[in-house]
Amino acid sequence: MNNSLILIIISSALVNNVLLSRFWGVCSFLGVSKQMKASASLGVAVIFVMTIASAVASLLNDYILVPFGLEFMQTIVFILVIAALVQIVEMFLKKSSPAIYKALGIYLPLITTNCAVLGIAQLNAMSGYTFIESVVSGFSSAVGYTLAIVLLAGIRSRIREEDLPAPLRGAPIVLISAALMSIAFIGFSKLSF
């Protein structure tokens, strides 16, 4: 593995974490993090879909959109590819491994409208990543997503036991926890190689 791939991994999983610094996919971050098990399952589903979506989007971009000068079609092509991909992955899992389908099933459609997947596909194209770099970037961003959502789910399971002032209950305390996590993640931006 060469140096630039390691840089991509660190940068997309920690420094520019999709949830804590780019704010892509925050709806599911705040919604699903109520339960630890659901968060972990969603995380795995996102890793799965985002890696495949980055690979497919990168191939389409390099071999169809760029050679024909159709880069302006990226948004339409990527969102359709992601939506179709999620459907195919779902049908495939349903047939081939019902156990995984049962665990991830309800999270797959959520991912179509998760802006993190579209955002990363666009970012890869914008940064001019090669196929391998795109796949690595998609995978490590999704790992960063999983890390953040599982951590928040852990924090929330503790918060539930606390006696909070009334106006802070519900969304505010979750947002404040996310802010504190985000402050901690800023520390990673001082990593240098």
Place this chain on the structure above:
Amino acid sequence: MNKYMERLYNGLIKENPTMVLMLGMCPTLAVSTAAINGVSMGLSTMAVLIFSNLIISILRKRIPNEVRLPAYIVIVASLVTVTQLIIKAYLPAVDKALGQFIPLIVVNCIILGRAEAYANKHEPGLAIMDAIGMGLGFTIALTLAGSLREILGKGTLFGMQVLPESVSPVAIFSLPPGAYLVIALFIIIMNAIGIKTRQRQLVESDGCNGNCAACAMQCDERKEEAK
């Protein structure tokens, strides 16, 4: 109040997409670094929303029910591409500040949510008023969040110095954590003065009734399938 004004009131206050319905959190958090970014993002989203509501309302009897979501996504994605190209051509400064976030308007829950909840059931005139109300509500919320972050984080508002030079700004508000803190602050204030928000949707979904109308709807289909 006639039904057109009622739509405006509904979008601006009663069902304000950001503050009350808690929709479209991603752009709210991401682009609220400065007041001007909030205005630009709000207006871009409003432009897309007006045209998507209009087109979907006109085509509401022609789009077959089974494929309505893919059809909506194609309509919205085309409009976003047009918006993106116009911004690139005429407003390079906005493109530089918001470039990455313009394509993500496609997956903004507000747009698919309004298509599903309103535009596909009502006549074009009402659908447009609904879009204007929701769009303005979104713009105002984004601008408020952006102004607060800019004042606290940089001491400026729309680029002009508002805090005295001797007060040193709290840089954390310009950085990502500030976005979470400012939105938390808004909800705390609304809780304290007793305005009901649908934040339950935001933080208490089990994955299937997430706060996005489009996701929730697909989940409904799934639940029916499971029965």
